[in-house]
Amino acid sequence: MRRPKLRELKEAVRALFSPAYTNDFPRKPHKPFERFRGRPYFHEEDCTGCGACAQVCPAKAIEVNDEIKGASAKRKLTVHWDTCIFCGQCEANCLTSKGITLSQEFDFATTEKREDLKQTIEKEFVMCECCGEPIVPQDQYAWVVKKIGLFSFTNASLLLFYLRSVGLALKEKMTPGDKSAVINRSTRLKILCPRCRREAVLKS
Amino acid sequence: MSHKIIVPIGPYHPLQEEPEYFQLYVDGEKVVDLDIIIGYNHRGIEKLSESKHFDQIPYLVERICGICSSSHPYAYCLAVENILGTEAMLVPERALYIRTIIDELQRIHSHLLWLGLAGHFIGYNTVWMWAWKYREPVLDCFEMVTGNRNNYAMFKVGGVRRDIKDEDIPILKKMLDDLIPAADLFRGAIMDDPVIKSRLKDVGLLTRQQAIDWCVVGPTARASGVNIDIRRDEPYGAIDRLDWKVILEKEGDIFCKTVVRILELYESISIIRQSLDKLPKNAPIDAEVKDIPGGEGIGRVEAPRGECFHYIKSDGTNRPIRHKIRSPSFMNVASDKVSAVGGTISDATLTLAAVDPCYCCTERVAVINKVDNRKVMNGWDLIKLCQEKTLKLKATLSES
Structure with missing residues (x-):
């Protein structure tokens, strides 16, 4: 019976003479890992x-x-x-x-x-310049153009967006929510939503 | 039986893991019957899981239990990997070792937590404080490796989400080295101490046959001499490549349950050490899983409390159509019906706690006198009673 008690006493004495195990939280800020x-x-x-x-x-x-x-x-x-x-x-x-x-x-x-x-x-x-519907956030368009680089030349919308952002193409006035806008061959050189682009490609 | 049942209102802690409600029917000092009422914490997780993607479910199931919060996602991942093939086929080597390390670290912290609370119930608050003090470095290691003390968010289908960095390994090893003296201390303090020994010996007895009949799992079964361990019977992770043994005791009383848990600490420490040594360098930690085909799969994991079982049925979409979970405490809690009946009220708290359920359950215990159906005491009175018995025992032992 004596030996186990001594062993626990050792731990008790060690705990008595060591600083508190808990920390003084609100006063001393805690830094997580x-x-x-x-x-x-x-x-x-x-x-x-x-x-x-x-x-x-x-x-x-x-x-x-x-x-x-x-x-x-x-x-x-x-x-x-x-x-x-x-x-x-x-x-x-x-x-x-x-x-x-x-x-x-x-x-x-x-x-x-x-x-x-x-x-x-x-x-x-970025708004569709034909029907005025929102397409994607501008930053996402910019990210895609940057990500695919030269491949953005295959998509008129991406290319136009890029040319405008560097100042090589003029910024056109957008037609606000004009759903009745006529889609013809020239519409292809605008920033279009997928639906309008399909229609423009078909009609040309 | 026509008892007048008095339900104590509160204190409820629905935030905790398993709020059960026990009703003890007593005849004087002796417990003659026990009612176990569970289901206070039904959160509809199985149904909720059907509305989440396969990639999101680990985050949901690890919140079933705050203590074994790596067992549930692990069992879930095994179940999904069972649909795709097997874990060993799919998951990269390094991820298998990391999974094993996380699973065993969790076992250490869960057993230390149980040890502390068992100490608190028998009135040894020093054991409580020490056990929780030595549990803290384990939780710090969790925070360092996984980013949180609980709810590790480590498991994903096909691997793990975070890597153990090279600079973490010495810190983990040092933590394990420091834990050995602590485990020695608890082994000594509990196995050699005459008061604790006479307090826990032959209390809450669950014989081998009873253990088999009531289908108990995990340390509760192993303490009764039932040789089951999912880690050995159906190996997962890297556990079958490591050297360890299943801890088995025979008597089935609370002392044996304590001994099994303390000795399992050593086994877990040894498993983690071997895994850290064998961890493959510069290897991938997850395999890309694109589609989950239709089918059914099961996953079994040895949680700190016993077998944790997950069943997944998929129809080829990105959500399961059925997710069934069976947690270990559900099996173990029922065995209180045989282990607590026949004992005294002062042992009842300890017996109910010995299967390692959630401890908020003990706060809603009501004792009803069988003679006049009167409610006598609540949970806190019981803990006090339990502690007083230890003090009495101590006094008689020191006299002799």
């Missing part, structure tokens, strides 16, 4: 607005809303931190892999309302 999965953030400059993160999110914490207002349309991407489960799927499946990243923040204590625990970014759409 390098690969900790914390609060996800959108990065406006790297995000293309494709919405892949919303498709793969298992908790449906990322919301994509397209708002069409006359001649322009905006895509709103919102990450709701209250429903986020910090799995990292959005980061792993991001088109640019930098558009949304998980930070090291773990402290969610707030005095705000639960609904305010979110981050929203907005992305401007």
